[in-house]
Amino acid sequence: MPETDIQTITSVGxxxxxxxxxxxxxxxxxxxxxxxTFVPHVEITxxxxxxxxxxxxxxxxxxxxxxxxxxSKIVETEYLAAGLTPEKIDTGAVIITGETAKKxxxxxxxxxxxGYAGDFVVATAGANLEGIFAGKGSGAAAFSAQRHxxxxxxxxxxxxxxxxxxxxxxxxxxxxxxxxxxxxxxEAQGDRITYISxxxxxxxxFSGQRLQVGERVTLPQLRPVVKAMAACVVxxxxxxxxxxxxxxxxxxxPLRLEFPIRKVMISGGVADYVYAAQxxxxxxxxxxxxxxGPLLGWELKxxxxxxxxxxxxxxxxxxxxxxxxxxxxxxLSGSTIHLQEKTLPLRNVMVISPFSSTIPDSAQGIAGAxxxxxxxxxxxxxxxxxxxxxxxxxxxxxxxxxxxxxxVLLGMKEYLSQNKPLILVIEADCGKVLGxxxxxxxxxxxxxxxxxxxxxxxxxxxxxxxPLMGGRVVPVxxxxxxxxx
Amino acid sequence: xxxxxxxxxxxxxxSVLEELAKKGLLSNKSKEHVMSGxxxxxxxxxxxxxxxxxxxxxxxxxxxxxxFNADAxxxxxxSTPARIGIGRxxxxxxxxxxLRFLADHxxxxxxxxxxxSDEFLKQNNLMSVQSAVTNKDEFLTRPDLGRRLSEDAIKTxxxxxxxxxxxxxxxxxxLSSSAIEANIPDLLPALMQGLKSSGIxxxxxxxxxxxxxxxxxxxxxxxxxxxxxxLIGERPGLGTAESLSxxxxxxxxxxxxxxxxxxxxxxxxxxxxxxxxxAHLSDVIKQILAAKVSGVKFNQQK
Numbered sequence: 200m201p202e203t204d205i206q207t208i209t210s211v212g213x214x215x216x217x218x219x220x221x222x223x224x225x226x227x228x229x230x231x232x233x234x235x236t237f238v239p240h241v242e243i244t245x246x247x248x249x250x251x252x253x254x255x256x257x258x259x260x261x262x263x264x265x266x267x268x269x270x271s272k273i274v275e276t277e278y279l280a281a282g283l284t285p286e287k288i289d290t291g292a293v294i295i296t297g298e299t300a301k302k303x304x305x306x307x308x309x310x311x312x313x314g315y316a317g318d319f320v321v322a323t324a325g326a327n328l329e330g331i332f333a334g335k336g337s338g339a340a341a342f343s344a345q346r347h348x349x350x351x352x353x354x355x356x357x358x359x360x361x362x363x364x365x366x367x368x369x370x371x372x373x374x375x376x377x378x379x380x381x382x383x384x385x386e387a388q389g390d391r392i393t394y395i396s397x398x399x400x401x402x403x404x405f406s407g408q409r410l411q412v413g414e415r416v417t418l419p420q421l422r423p424v425v426k427a428m429a430a431c432v433v434x435x436x437x438x439x440x441x442x443x444x445x446x447x448x449x450x451x452x453p454l455r456l457e458f459p460i461r462k463v464m465i466s467g468g469v470a471d472y473v474y475a476a477q478x479x480x481x482x483x484x485x486x487x488x489x490x491x492g493p494l495l496g497w498e499l500k501x502x503x504x505x506x507x508x509x510x511x512x513x514x515x516x517x518x519x520x521x522x523x524x525x526x527x528x529x530x531l532s533g534s535t536i537h538l539q540e541k542t543l544p545l546r547n548v549m550v551i552s553p554f555s556s557t558i559p560d561s562a563q564g565i566a567g568a569x570x571x572x573x574x575x576x577x578x579x580x581x582x583x584x585x586x587x588x589x590x591x592x593x594x595x596x597x598x599x600x601x602x603x604x605x606x607v608l609l610g611m612k613e614y615l616s617q618n619k620p621l622i623l624v625i626e627a628d629c630g631k632v633l634g635x636x637x638x639x640x641x642x643x644x645x646x647x648x649x650x651x652x653x654x655x656x657x658x659x660x661x662x663x664x665x666p667l668m669g670g671r672v673v674p675v676x677x678x679x680x681x682x683x684x
Numbered sequence: 685x686x687x688x689x690x691x692x693x694x695x696x697x698x699s700v701l702e703e704l705a706k707k708g709l710l711s712n713k714s715k716e717h718v719m720s721g722x723x724x725x726x727x728x729x730x731x732x733x734x735x736x737x738x739x740x741x742x743x744x745x746x747x748x749x750x751x752f753n754a755d756a757x758x759x760x761x762x763s764t765p766a767r768i769g770i771g772r773x774x775x776x777x778x779x780x781x782x783l784r785f786l787a788d789h790x791x792x793x794x795x796x797x798x799x800x801s802d803e804f805l806k807q808n809n810l811m812s813v814q815s816a817v818t819n820k821d822e823f824l825t826r827p828d829l830g831r832r833l834s835e836d837a838i839k840t841x842x843x844x845x846x847x848x849x850x851x852x853x854x855x856x857x858x859l860s861s862s863a864i865e866a867n868i869p870d871l872l873p874a875l876m877q878g879l880k881s882s883g884i885x886x887x888x889x890x891x892x893x894x895x896x897x898x899x900x901x902x903x904x905x906x907x908x909x910x911x912x913x914x915l916i917g918e919r920p921g922l923g924t925a926e927s928l929s930x931x932x933x934x935x936x937x938x939x940x941x942x943x944x945x946x947x948x949x950x951x952x953x954x955x956x957x958x959x960x961x962x963a964h965l966s967d968v969i970k971q972i973l974a975a976k977v978s979g980v981k982f983n984q985q986k
Contacts (some may be wrong), residue, residue, distance in 0.1 A: 347756030389858040632963035
């Protein structure tokens with residue numbers, strides 16, 4: 200198997216945040232790591248960032264509208280700088296993060312960009328996912344696996360702080376708080392307020408500061424507001440009972456704090472000021488970038504250390520999210536799967552999970568559960584393909600796999616009669632045999648993709664790429680499109 | 685057993701003690717003392733057969749007394765079935781680790797010394813033939829005899845098996861009968877389904893008792909198949925006794941060497957699950973049929 204034992208793919212990550220837009224291009228090495236007499240086991244063995252873009256301010260037409268043309272210009276410029284064309288990009292993801300993701304037109308923009316930026320670049324967004332990508336990019340995930348210690352990564356950007364807790368390399372909890380360095384804007388290197396965002400206003404009113412746009416501020420006036428925001432960040436890490444301000448600013452349910460945390464890593468634009476030797480001394484140092492990021496970073500450090508947390512230095516600060524997006528958004532399926540190559544790639548496949556905790560023990564029962572979910576779905580979606588996601592057959596016995604195959608065929612009868620491909624995503628290692636059973640039980644040849652060893656529990660859509668390594672594995676990108684909900 | 689032996693035991697002890705007393709090696713007082721013990725109806729030590737089964741604590745339980753980083757130990761234990769992070773009592777293993785070691789060793793020995801049951805063969809509809817070996821001891825000491833069929837087996841295979849087929853599957857006990865009973869019920873139907881749905885002509889699979897890998901070469905010459913597959917129990921280890929291997933070869937002959945065989949190992953519930961392995965094997969067999977070659981040459985051709 201020499202020709203297919205190693206392969207590289209090029210992946211792009213684009214992060215459009217509240218304040219900055221960045222892009223990285225990385226090369227992923229995919230290898231069969233099983234020895235000769237074992238069943239192949241293909242995994243990503245190396246991730247190398249081959250191009251880092253400049254850090255651009257996110258181009259906005261006005262406060263609520265991203266300038267799509269300008270964003271695509273950035274992408275074009277950076278591809279040129281990297282010496283790449285869109286056709287040379289195999290996979291990747293665009294992530295629209297922070298405040299920007301809430302804006303109504305985000306979907307239209309990423310749609311436009313998906314067409315522009317290579318054949319397999321897709322859109323991903325969502326505060327929780329952003330935090331997880333940031334933690335993977337910053338090195339927090341690797342830290343937790345290497346040191347066997349729970350670590351929490353907080354990506355503090357312009358609009359939000361995204362928390363992701365890692366245990367043995369895996370993200371176990373995440374949340375998002377509306378605290379960022381760009382919530383109040385200033386004249387650069389000046390002291391006059393030019394804009395106050397909604398969460399900025401909330402924080403101001405809670406700390407009793409009556410600041411208005413156009414006013415000039417002193418450092419002693421600004422500091423208590425920023426301290427209050429930093430305190431909210433720390434509260435999320437340690438409190439079971441949160442203050443009113445923190446509850447106001449939380450954008451998702453708080454952390455459950457199932458693991459005790461001591462180690463904290465900060466990434467994002469504000470991070471460099473967390474790890475600085477001293478804080479900003481005057482207003483012009485605070486507003487170097489037209490916001491209060493440097494002060495937030497410093498106050499965060501003070502607040503975390505006072506509360507007894509140990510700050511670990513990340514590998515990446517401001518680029519953590521984009522590097523995480525570019526290198527971590529691709530998952531590989533298991534190495535024994537069943538598929539027809541001509542069916543792929545498939546994009547924006549809706550994921551449905553018809554079985555809650557246990558799978559029914561008869562083919563009829565399985566079919567019933569599938570039909571019920573399909574009926575519920577047909578109200579909203581009559582077009583497009585769906586992927587059936589499940590943990591696996593009731594047991595790994597051949598008999599149970601046969602029952603599952605029959606149940607799937609029965610339950611998907613109507614869907615299959617529309618000549619749509621049958622797509623199955625299973626957690627257990629049985630993709631190949633389940634595909635074979637379905638084929639053997641079907642009375643006609645089916646277009647089918649049956650892949651395994653993937654958890655798609657919390658995602659709404661998946662993209663399945665063209666097979667790699669001589670058809671042994673497929674790349675899968677999991678997507679959560681929050682603004683669709 | 686205990687009752688009759690007890691009487692006999694008493695008689696023996698009594699005569700020994702009397703003999704010793706006669707020779708002046710034992711005082712009367714100590715003779716009586718020992719006798720009173722021997723005359724008790726119930727043995728002083730409880731009877732082994734009435735003891736309860738020992739249950740082991742789960743494998744992931746922390747056995748190190750004061751771990752510096754318990755999470756690290758847990759993560760390392762998860763990454764391997766080897767006996768790591770088991771703590772110690774002075775320079776020796778803890779009682780539970782030692783008992784577990786002995787128990788796993790016993791399981792491994794059972795896998796080698798037990799036979800695949802007739803009931804299992806009947807349930808799975810497998811005809812059984814025997815290699816030139818006559819018993820387990822000979823099987824272990826004479827690998828050469830395990831590599832060919834007995835005279836009876838040659839006759840049975842020649843009479844009953846379909847000839848000139850594409851694929852013949854053998855189930856061979858090898859060094860683990862446990863591996864056969866644990867994996868074949870899920871592996872074989874998946875493999876047969878995969879081959880049959882591709883329209884491949886497969887002979888009825890049968891069982892070879894006391895067989896070694898090479899017995900497949902002998903069978904292939906009798907049934908004249910293109911590919912012959914042995915599903916054979918692997919030498920058991922202390923991790924698992926249920927691991928199975930599949931050896932496949934394209935048209936073996938007198939020039940055949942080990943490098944001509946394609947092998948997929950580690951088939952068991954903790955490795956590649958048997959049903960999934962069946963589907964994978966049917967793909968590999970199809971490729972071997974198309975390539976008309978197996979083993980290292982097959983890998984080089986791909």
